[in-house]
Amino acid sequence: MLPMDHVIALSAILFTIGVLGVATRRNLIVILMSIELMLNAVNLAFVGFNRIWSQVDGVAAIDGQIFVLMVIAVAAAEVAVGLGILLAMFRNRDSVNVEEVNLLKW
Amino acid sequence: MIPAPDLNLSVLLPIILVAIGSMTILMGEVLLSRADTVLGREVTESFIGTVLAGTAIFFFALTLWASGVAFAGGGVQVFNPDNPMYQLDPFSSFVTAVLALSALLSCALSITYLSELRINHGEYYALIMLSASGMMLMVAAVDLIAVFLGLELMSIPIYVLAGFDRRKLRSNESALKYFLIGSFASAILLYGMALLYGVSGGTSFEALRAGFDADNPMALVGLGLVVVGFAFKISMVPFHQWTPDVYEGAPSAVTAYMSVTVKVAAFATLIRLLAMAFGPLEASLETIFWVLSALTIVVGNIMAIIQENVKRMLAYSSIAHAGYLMIGLVTGTIEGYSAMIFYLIAYTFMNLGAFGVVVALANRGNDCERIASFAGLARTRPGLAAVMALFMLSLAGIPGTAGFMGKFKIFMAAVNSGDIWLLIIGVLMSVVSVYYYLRIPVLMYMREPEDESHRTEIASGEGAVLVVCALAVLALGLFPNRVPTLLFGDLDVLDWANRSVGMFFGG
Numbered sequence: 001m002l003p004m005d006h007v008i009a010l011s012a013i014l015f016t017i018g019v020l021g022v023a024t025r026r027n028l029i030v031i032l033m034s035i036e037l038m039l040n041a042v043n044l045a046f047v048g049f050n051r052i053w054s055q056v057d058g059v060a061a062i063d064g065q066i067f068v069l070m071v072i073a074v075a076a077a078e079v080a081v082g083l084g085i086l087l088a089m090f091r092n093r094d095s096v097n098v099e100e101v102n103l104l105k106w
Numbered sequence: 107m108i109p110a111p112d113l114n115l116s117v118l119l120p121i122i123l124v125a126i127g128s129m130t131i132l133m134g135e136v137l138l139s140r141a142d143t144v145l146g147r148e149v150t151e152s153f154i155g156t157v158l159a160g161t162a163i164f165f166f167a168l169t170l171w172a173s174g175v176a177f178a179g180g181g182v183q184v185f186n187p188d189n190p191m192y193q194l195d196p197f198s199s200f201v202t203a204v205l206a207l208s209a210l211l212s213c214a215l216s217i218t219y220l221s222e223l224r225i226n227h228g229e230y231y232a233l234i235m236l237s238a239s240g241m242m243l244m245v246a247a248v249d250l251i252a253v254f255l256g257l258e259l260m261s262i263p264i265y266v267l268a269g270f271d272r273r274k275l276r277s278n279e280s281a282l283k284y285f286l287i288g289s290f291a292s293a294i295l296l297y298g299m300a301l302l303y304g305v306s307g308g309t310s311f312e313a314l315r316a317g318f319d320a321d322n323p324m325a326l327v328g329l330g331l332v333v334v335g336f337a338f339k340i341s342m343v344p345f346h347q348w349t350p351d352v353y354e355g356a357p358s359a360v361t362a363y364m365s366v367t368v369k370v371a372a373f374a375t376l377i378r379l380l381a382m383a384f385g386p387l388e389a390s391l392e393t394i395f396w397v398l399s400a401l402t403i404v405v406g407n408i409m410a411i412i413q414e415n416v417k418r419m420l421a422y423s424s425i426a427h428a429g430y431l432m433i434g435l436v437t438g439t440i441e442g443y444s445a446m447i448f449y450l451i452a453y454t455f456m457n458l459g460a461f462g463v464v465v466a467l468a469n470r471g472n473d474c475e476r477i478a479s480f481a482g483l484a485r486t487r488p489g490l491a492a493v494m495a496l497f498m499l500s501l502a503g504i505p506g507t508a509g510f511m512g513k514f515k516i517f518m519a520a521v522n523s524g525d526i527w528l529l530i531i532g533v534l535m536s537v538v539s540v541y542y543y544l545r546i547p548v549l550m551y552m553r554e555p556e557d558e559s560h561r562t563e564i565a566s567g568e569g570a571v572l573v574v575c576a577l578a579v580l581a582l583g584l585f586p587n588r589v590p591t592l593l594f595g596d597l598d599v600l601d602w603a604n605r606s607v608g609m610f611f612g613g
Contacts, residue, residue, distance in 0.1 A: 008304070015297055022290055031286060038293035042300050049304035056307070063309045064300075067251050071296060074258045078289050081262050085269050085285050089278040098286075101279050104351040 007048035014041035028089075028096040032082055039075045043068045117183045117194045119172045120202050121242050127165025128235035131158050135228030155226040159217045159567075162231040166210035166238070173202040177602070182609070184248075190310065191249040198246035200447070200606035201374040205245070205367055208454045209238040211571045212363035215458070218565035219359045219465045225271050233270075234363060237263035241371035248382065250299045250309040253375060257295070257339070260371060261288050264364050268356040280355025287338060287348040295335025301328030311383040318384060329384065329391065336379075339372040342432065343402040346425050350413075353421035354475070358468060361417060362461030365424050370450045373431055377443050380435065381610035395436045400531050402429030407535045411542045415475050419542060420460055423501060426539060427453055430532060433516050437523040443607040445515035448600060452508035452582055456500040459575030463494040466568040469561040480546050482555030490564065493576045495547040500579045502543035503536050508582035515600075 014037055021034025050064025090096055115122075138144065138154045147153060176183075176199035184190040213231060220226040240259025247253040265288060269281025303309055305325040306317025319325050334345065341349040353361045384391075406426030413419040431453075434446035467474035467490070474480075484491040500507035513536060520529045564572075581589040588596040 011300075015293075018293070022286075028282070028286075035286075035289050035293055038290075039296065042293065042296040045297065045300035046303065049300065049307075052304070053307040061307065063251075064303055067254075067299075067303070067309060070251055070255060074255070074262075077262055078258065078292075081265050082285050082289065085265065085278070085281045088269060088272045089282055092273070092275050092278055101282060103276050103279050104283075104355050 004048050004052050007051075008045060011041045011044040011048060014038075014044065026098050028086055028098055031098065032079065032086070036075065036079065039071060043071055046071070111186050111188050113186055114183060115185075117185045117192065120169045120176070120194075120199075120206070121239050121246075123165055123169045123172060124206075124235050124239040124242065127162060127168075128232040128239070130165070131161055131228055131232040131235065134158060134161060135232075138228075151226050152221050154228060155217055155220060158228045158231050159213050162213045162235055163210050165235065166206045166213065169206040169242075170203055170210065173199045173206060177203060177606070180605075191252040192243065192246050193248045194246060196609050197374070197378065197606045198242075200602060201245045201370065202242045204370055204451055204454060205238060205241050208366050208370065208458060209234060209363065211458055211462075211574065212359065212367075214567040215362060215462050215465055215571045216359040217567045219357070219468055219568075222468055222470060222561070223271055223357060225357070227270075230267070230270060233263040233267050237261075237267070238367065241367055244371055245374040245378065247375070248311045248378075250303070250311075250314070253379070254292075254296065254299065256371075256375075258292060260368065261292065261339075264360075264368065267360045267364070268352055270360060271357050276355040277357065278355075280352045283348050283355075284352040291335050291338030291345075294331050294338075298328045298331025298333075298335060301325070301331065304328070311379070314383040320390075326390075332379070333376075333391070333394075336372055336376050337398070340369055340376070340428050340431075341425050342398055342428055343405045343425065346402070346405070349425055350409075350418045350421040353424070354415055354417045358417065358461055358465045361420075362458055362465060365420070365461065366454045366458050369424070369428065369431075370454060373428075373446060373450060376435065377446065377607065378610075380438070381443070381607075392436060392438065395432060396525070396528060399429050399432035399436055400528060402426070402432060403532055403535045404429075407538045407542075410539070413542070414477055416464055416477050416480070416546070417461075417475055419477065420457070420464075423539070423543070424457065426535065427457075427501075429535075430513060430516055433520050433525070433528055433532060436525060436528065437519045439519060439523050440604070440607055440611045441522060442516070442519035443610070444600075444603040445512070445519045447603040447606055448515050448586070449512035451599065451603070452500070452512035452579070455575045455578040455582070456497050456507070456509055459493060459572060459579065460497040460501065462568060462572050462575060463490055463497065466490060466564050466572065467560045469559055474560055477546060477549065478556070479560070481549045481553035483550040483560075486555050486562075487560065490572075491547075491550040493572050495550065496576055496579060498543040498546050500583065502540045504540075506580075506583050508579045508586075511583050511586045 018034045018038030022031050025031055046064040046068045054061045141149050176194050180196055182195040185192045237260050240256050244256025247256055265281055265285040268284045269277050271277035301324050306314050337345040403426055406422050406429055410419050410422035431446050434442040500509035503509045503513045517529050587598045587600045590596055
């Protein structure tokens with residue numbers, strides 16, 4: 001069986017990739033995907049930790065798994081709203097480049 | 107067979123009322139827009155808007171009543187005793203009442219404004235109610251799952267509201283920035299929650315408190331990420347850059363709503379999280395809060411000086427106020443927390459009032475945003491100029507107003523817990539803030555009118571909100587512990603604030 005440390009490390013790596021994606025990419029769709037990647041890294045961490053704790057206690061601890069279901073549901077709602085905002089923006093300016101979003105500053 | 111849990115539905119009453127209200131509004135709009143006449147009145151767009159806003163106000167008033175009754179009853183009630191996630195106690199019922207009141211005032215403020223901007227859609231009120239129900243869930247949550255759900259239920263409708271004027275590029279941009287920053291912040295918050303779960307093996311505050319180990323780096327990183335996630339929501343420096351952009355681009359009525367309620371809900375949740383899950387602050391975290399609080403006060407006030415747009419100026423001022431509020435978090439005493447709650451109430455009325463004046467001046471799709479356009483307002487709109495001057499004095503913290511009393515309480519708490527330097531920074535920066543706040547009264551009273559594009563008459567809803575806010579600012583500033591009212595006798599707001607946080611200290 002896979003050691004749990006590896007699962008947690010993978011989730012940390014995925015999360016970092018997501019953060020870097022949000023910070024460096026200029027295409028809004030890619031930024032949205034990076035945020036999804038961060039959320040999925042969180043899900044992986046929850047499942048991994050849940051696995052560890054259920055082995056420690058010997059009882060069915062399922063808090064982490066329930067949290068994952070909540071995160072998945074909320075992420076779906078968030079993406080729906082995010083794409084809606086993106087679409088409204090695209091209709092007004094024909095671009096999804098984040099650098100052109102610059103009317104408001106200082 | 108699984109035994110049915112012993113659920114106590116009446117505990118959820120405040121949230122259920124708001125949720126039912128939002129569904130009623132969504133259905134009501136569909137039914138109303140298909141009818142030609144209702145009770146002999148022709149159905150026009152503004153009629154629909156007024157009816158739906160009235161529904162929202164009605165349900166918020168019910169929520170206010172329900173949470174007020176729960177607060178008066180005292181005691182702690184949980185929804186599911188086997189696995190408490192949501193808890194109606196003096197703290198959550200009091201904050202819920204404050205949230206319901208400010209949401210009610212925002213709805214009354216929006217009716218005419220939405221017609222002026224030609225974005226009079228019923229979803230507006232439904233979204234306000236949904237986000238309010240999220241805030242109420244968040245402040246009453248005693249489990250990370252419920253905190254997260256409440257936070258998202260609060261944020262997602264507000265992303266939409268910020269972009270509600272969808273034909274305007276600035277509104278689009280505001281929504282987009284808020285959405286990107288907000289969802290990035292919630293992902294960070296979630297990772298922190300995952301680490302805390304990994305350390306303690308449970309998501310309830312009780313389990314966190316039992317399992318939190320300050321020597322474990324994972325616990326500290328988790329706590330740090332959770333604090334950063336909330337720092338974005340309360341626009342703590344250095345996580346504040348989105349605030350001015352979002353506040354400026356969003357429709358003014360939405361800015362009024364979100365600048366007030368989001369701050370109240372996020373600060374209340376932070377108080378509960380720190381008091382219930384992490385005990386008195388760890389020394390290291392206290393230092394971090396100390397530095398961030400000082401930074402937030404300084405940056406907010408300095409940046410507000412150079413603004414030419416009144417909404418941006420108020421955005422930076424709200425950052426500065428977040429800094430003052432954080433002093434209460436640094437102290438970690440019952441006095442500091444109760445001062446925070448009192449300050450949040452004062453801030454609610456004065457900030458809602460200041461944005462309310464901006465809303466009341468908006469004309470035919472144009473927000474009255476330039477500070478220069480306030481010149482000579484005392485001559486053209488004497489009433490509005492008078493209340494605007496009052497709100498500016500209160501935000502600056504001039505004695506006799508609610509803002510002064512709030513700052514006084516916060517600074518007293520800082521003195522009593524020995525944070526003298528934080529007090530000195532706070533007082534010095536309050537002096538700086540007088541400069542930019544008083545610019546507006548000076549322009550209004552000592553310059554000739556130049557910009558004639560304001561609206562020339564005030565709607566009844568806006569007028570009522572401004573009068574309520576102005577009276578509350580004066581009453582809380584003059585008699586904080588016996589606000590005289592005609593209907594309910596004298597109200598002791600300071601005592602309520604004390605009682606609401608007293609539960610964290612065994613009171």
